[in-house]
Amino acid sequence: MTVDIPRKLVLRRDPVDRTFRGVARGGGIAVLTIMLLVGVFLAFRASQALSSDGVKFLTVQDWDPDSGKFGIAAVLVGTVLIALVAIVIAFPLATGTALYITEYAPRQIRQWLISLVDLMAAIPSVVYGLWGFFFLQGNITPISRWISQNFGWIPIFSVTGVDPNDPLPTSTLYTSSTFIAGIVVAFMITPIITAIMREVFAQAPLGEREGALALGSTQWGMIRSVVLPFGRGGMIGGTMLGLGRALGETIAVYMIISPVFVIQTHILQNGASSVSSLIALRYGEASPFGLSALMAAGLTLFVMTLVINFAASSIVARSRSGASS
Amino acid sequence: MTTILDSRPDGVPAVMSSTPATTKVIIRMNDTDDSVAEAQPLVEVRRQTGGLRMIDLLSGAGAAVASLALTQLLVTQLAPINGPIPFFVIAYLLFVAIYALLVSLDESGPVVRDRIVRVIVHSLAFSLLVTLAFVVIFTFSRGVQALPHLNFFTQDMSLAGPLDPLSDGGVLHAIAGTLIQILIALAITIPLGLTTALFLSEVPGPFARLVRTIVEAMTALPSIVAGLFIYATFILILGLEKSGLAASLAISVMMLPIMIRASDVVLRLVPATLKEASIGLGAGQWRTVWNVILPTSRSGLTTAIILATARGIGETSPVLLTAGFTASLNLDPLHGPMISLPLAVFEFVKSPEPTMIARGFGTATVLMALVLLLFIVARVIGGQTLAVRERRRARLVALRRVFTISWLLRNPLAAKVAVGAAPADTGLDDPAPILEESE
Numbered sequence: 001m002t003v004d005i006p007r008k009l010v011l012r013r014d015p016v017d018r019t020f021r022g023v024a025r026g027g028g029i030a031v032l033t034i035m036l037l038v039g040v041f042l043a044f045r046a047s048q049a050l051s052s053d054g055v056k057f058l059t060v061q062d063w064d065p066d067s068g069k070f071g072i073a074a075v076l077v078g079t080v081l082i083a084l085v086a087i088v089i090a091f092p093l094a095t096g097t098a099l100y101i102t103e104y105a106p107r108q109i110r111q112w113l114i115s116l117v118d119l120m121a122a123i124p125s126v127v128y129g130l131w132g133f134f135f136l137q138g139n140i141t142p143i144s145r146w147i148s149q150n151f152g153w154i155p156i157f158s159v160t161g162v163d164p165n166d167p168l169p170t171s172t173l174y175t176s177s178t179f180i181a182g183i184v185v186a187f188m189i190t191p192i193i194t195a196i197m198r199e200v201f202a203q204a205p206l207g208e209r210e211g212a213l214a215l216g217s218t219q220w221g222m223i224r225s226v227v228l229p230f231g232r233g234g235m236i237g238g239t240m241l242g243l244g245r246a247l248g249e250t251i252a253v254y255m256i257i258s259p260v261f262v263i264q265t266h267i268l269q270n271g272a273s274s275v276s277s278l279i280a281l282r283y284g285e286a287s288p289f290g291l292s293a294l295m296a297a298g299l300t301l302f303v304m305t306l307v308i309n310f311a312a313s314s315i316v317a318r319s320r321s322g323a324s325s
Numbered sequence: 326m327t328t329i330l331d332s333r334p335d336g337v338p339a340v341m342s343s344t345p346a347t348t349k350v351i352i353r354m355n356d357t358d359d360s361v362a363e364a365q366p367l368v369e370v371r372r373q374t375g376g377l378r379m380i381d382l383l384s385g386a387g388a389a390v391a392s393l394a395l396t397q398l399l400v401t402q403l404a405p406i407n408g409p410i411p412f413f414v415i416a417y418l419l420f421v422a423i424y425a426l427l428v429s430l431d432e433s434g435p436v437v438r439d440r441i442v443r444v445i446v447h448s449l450a451f452s453l454l455v456t457l458a459f460v461v462i463f464t465f466s467r468g469v470q471a472l473p474h475l476n477f478f479t480q481d482m483s484l485a486g487p488l489d490p491l492s493d494g495g496v497l498h499a500i501a502g503t504l505i506q507i508l509i510a511l512a513i514t515i516p517l518g519l520t521t522a523l524f525l526s527e528v529p530g531p532f533a534r535l536v537r538t539i540v541e542a543m544t545a546l547p548s549i550v551a552g553l554f555i556y557a558t559f560i561l562i563l564g565l566e567k568s569g570l571a572a573s574l575a576i577s578v579m580m581l582p583i584m585i586r587a588s589d590v591v592l593r594l595v596p597a598t599l600k601e602a603s604i605g606l607g608a609g610q611w612r613t614v615w616n617v618i619l620p621t622s623r624s625g626l627t628t629a630i631i632l633a634t635a636r637g638i639g640e641t642s643p644v645l646l647t648a649g650f651t652a653s654l655n656l657d658p659l660h661g662p663m664i665s666l667p668l669a670v671f672e673f674v675k676s677p678e679p680t681m682i683a684r685g686f687g688t689a690t691v692l693m694a695l696v697l698l699l700f701i702v703a704r705v706i707g708g709q710t711l712a713v714r715e716r717r718r719a720r721l722v723a724l725r726r727v728f729t730i731s732w733l734l735r736n737p738l739a740a741k742v743a744v745g746a747a748p749a750d751t752g753l754d755d756p757a758p759i760l761e762e763s764e
Contacts, residue, residue: 013610020611024528027520028536031581035543038554038578045557096449104446113454119700120457122632124639126667127689130674131460134467134682143410187456194453218439248547250642251671276549276642283556283646291557298550305545313541 046296049289057296063261063278065286065293072297077263078178078273079301082253083246085182085267090190090246091239097190098197102204103223114198121191129252132184137175137256140183144174144268159269176258178272184252189242196241200234201227233319240312244305250276275301380431388424392416395423417448464689471687478691483653487678496688498654499669502569503695505658506648506665507638509573514580515630522588527614537589543582551578552643560647567649569658572665575643584633591625592618624706631703635696641667666692 013021050057053070060071101113148159159173204227212222228235253274259281260271275297286294396416421444429437470491471477477495485494521540525533555575559565595618603613619626649662650672657663664672666688673685 016612017610020614021528024520024524025532027517028524028528028533031517031521031585032536032539034578034581035539038543038546038551041554041558042550093449093453096446097453099446100450104443104450115704116454116457119697122635122639122696122700123457123461124641124667124689124692124696126639126641126670127464127693128460130467130670130686130689131463133674135463139410143414146411187453187460190453191457218435220439220442221435223442244545248545248549250547250549251645251667255671255674276547279549279553280642280645283553288561291561295553295557298547298553301547302545302550305547306542309545310542 042295042299042302045292046299049292049296053293053296061262063282063293065290070293072275072300074261074263075273075275075278075297076300077265078257079247079275081178081265081267082182082185082272082274083243085179086185086189086246087239087243089183089186090193090242093186094190094193094197094238094242095235097194098201099223099227101194101198102201103219103227117191117194117198121195123188123191125188125249125252126255128184128188129255132180132252133255136180136183140180141174144177144179148174148268156265156267158266160266173270174268176256176270176272178257178264178267178269181253181256181272181274182267184256185246185249188249188252189245192245193238193242196238197231197235200231200238204230233316237312237316237319240308240315244308244312247301247305247308248276249274250280253277254280384424384427388420388427391423392419395419421445461693464686464693467683468686468688468690471683472690477684477687481652481654487676487681489680491680491683494684496666496669496684496691498651499664499666499688500691501654501656502648502663503638503665503692505656505663506569506573506576506644507634509570509658510576510580510637511630511634513573513577514584514633518581518584518630518633519588519626521585522592523614523618525585525589526592527610527618540582540585544586546579546582548579548640549642549646551575552646554578555643556646566660567647567662568660569648569655569663572644572648572663573658575647576637576640579640579643580633580637583636584629587629587633588626591622591629594625595621627706628703631699631706635699635703638665638699639667639692639696641671644668645671666695 049065049070052068053060057071058076059073060069061074062069062071063075064070097117101110101117105113144159147157152158208226208230209222212226213219217225253272254277257272257274257277258270259273259277261273264271264273279294279298282290283294393416396412396419399415400412421441424444425437425441428440432440474491474495476492478500479497480493480495481498482494482496483498521536525537525540552575555571555578559571559574560567565571599617599621600613603617604610608616644665645668648665648668650668651662651664655661655663670685670689670692673681673688676682
């Protein structure tokens with residue numbers, strides 16, 4: 001009686017296949033090298049500035065690297081505030097639009113709306129900057145003034161130098177503020193967030209939707225009990241990706257704000273700051289050491305965006321709507 | 326249906342039954358129907374489950390009128406608030422409140438909440454779309470005074486100063502610069518990006534996972550930092566001048582992760598059954614990639630490339646640091662500064678002169694038109710999946726066959742000649758159903 005011995009499988013690839021795998025691996029290695037080069041170079045140059053500055057880098061507000069007095073406290077707070085204003089405005093807009101497209105819009109215009117939102121996500125940021133600088137700047141002042149006069153007792157809405165009894169307060173107090181930059185960035189990131197949310201909402205299982213409706217729920221009841229819980233991961237993930245974009249936005253912010261190097265927590269007041277506009281402002285006249293300091297600021301921004309993006313993708317991947325988005 | 330079966334005691338299936346029997350059944354059915362209708366005259370009115378009722382329209386219109394009137398009263402008499410935007414905000418809030426009140430008069434709590442949410446969602450979507458459309462229209466309307474001058478597209482700014490009218494100077498240098506920069510960037514990123522995407526999906530392993538993680542991390546790289554990197558290495562360390570090439574490299578560093586990530590997603594969407602079928606037929610890995618994976622995902626890959634291109638074209642900040650500024654046409658990417666469209670917009674609107682600002686808006690319009698063009702091309706290509714194309718081909722073949730058959734019917738002589746070829750033809754030319762399943 002013969003015993004069947006499993007045949008030994010030997011994978012012998014064609015020369016063509018070996019070449020293909022080699023070339024593909026080479027491409028991967030090249031990209032990895034480029035990416036690591038960027039990261040390592042940034043880290044190396046940044047470390048020169050960081051080692052001389054130490055912890056002060058996070059606490060000092062001024063930016064004067066050549067005299068040794070520099071830190072990102074002011075610009076970092078400014079960046080985060082602009083991004084937060086943007087998210088506070090963009091989140092409800094994006095959620096509403098995504099729900100409208102998936103749940104309420106007539107079937108005939110749905111595809112059209114999806115294309116429109118995708119197209120808006122591709123509009124160059126300089127166009128939003130133009131709109132913010134030439135239109136919004138002049139027309140938002142009444143709202144800024146109204147908020148500051150009625151909610152000025154909340155610290156972030158207060159504007160110093162405002163006389164509540166002055167019927168014609170100067171409007172220059174309210175221009176070039178964190179608030180305006182935040183609004184512009186908000187409209188820039190809303191299409192991106194909307195696109196992600198829409199995709200997740202559209203995947204909400206039909207059976208559960210029909211189940212909710214068959215149990216007698218209204219459309220909003222169905223959305224609240226099926227669509228929103230299903231899409232929660234995508235909502236959070238999409239918003240965080242938008243936040244990442246908002247943190248790194250340069251040109252629209254640079255066009256609007258007038259840079260200050262103190263921690264400016266009054267979001268309605270003239271004067272704001274952000275890391276990326278600091279780089280755009282100071283790179284040209286920077287000494288080699290000043291450039292390392294700018295790199296350190298850029299690296300901080302990069303690390304922040306990186307943490308946010310990874311958190312976002314892990315939240316999206318762990319949610320019920322899954323990694324398909 | 327039951328009546329049909331009952332009427333036939335011999336158990337002959339309905340399909341097989343002869344014509345007289347069927348007629349008889351139908352007559353009997355009609356008889357019974359009539360008698361039922363006479364016995365109990367039940368008229369069913371179809372219930373309307375969707376659509377608008379008169380009361381919805383009326384409550385909406387009433388709430389709108391009431392809120393406008395109340396706001397007018399508030400703004401003019403009670404609290405002097407000027408400006409159209411606060412007026413609109415107050416009117417909107419009042420509208421929602423009054424509408425909820427009107428609905429609550431004859432509906433239950435959940436329905437009222439449903440209506441409020443419906444109003445809010447509609448207005449959120451509407452305001453976003455209107456604002457985004459306004460951003461585009463605003464740019465276009467401010468730029469439209471520069472666009473009719475043909476010299477805007479055929480001249481550069483080397484001989485036109487800020488005070489010159491719009492009939493002098495143009496943005497040819499920026500258009501050419503953008504095209505050159507993006508072409509160089511594409512020449513770098515397409516081969517590298519597609520190879521890497523293929524590597525990630527076809528040569529999996531721990532190393533591929535590492536590359537994927539790093540690439541995903543680099544999508545977070547702020548574009549200005551990409552520009553700063555090229556500025557610090559190529560311009561300050563290697564001593565290159567600010568040039569189109571440096572700008573292309575900065576754009577490439579920014580575009581590469583975006584393109585790899587998008588292509589990777591597209592390549593992973595290729596059905597495993599197709600790959601297995603190809604390998605099962607004895608094809609090697611390269612054959613499978615070349616003949617199955619790439620053709621299947623061609624439209625998706627094109628879309629990924631075009632969308633990454635649109636991002637690359639619109640980015641200002643990496644170019645700002647690396648391209649330099651010039652007012653004249655420079656076609657040499659290696660030497661001398663070379664401006665691009667977004668950077669030209671940025672430089673134009675720095676000037677206080679109205680003509681320069683008009684030029685800036687005109688340039689922004691050209692840039693948007695370019696992005697729109699890319700986007701439409703992406704849509705057209707992206708909409709053409711392999712299945713759609715095959716179906717269209719199959720339809721063409723079927724159409725041709727119909728024509729051929731009708732022609733053969735009209736020419737009996739030709740039919741006799743062609744009769745051998747026809748069956749073989751029909752057997753070969755229809756791979757469409759198989760591919761449609763994989764869609």
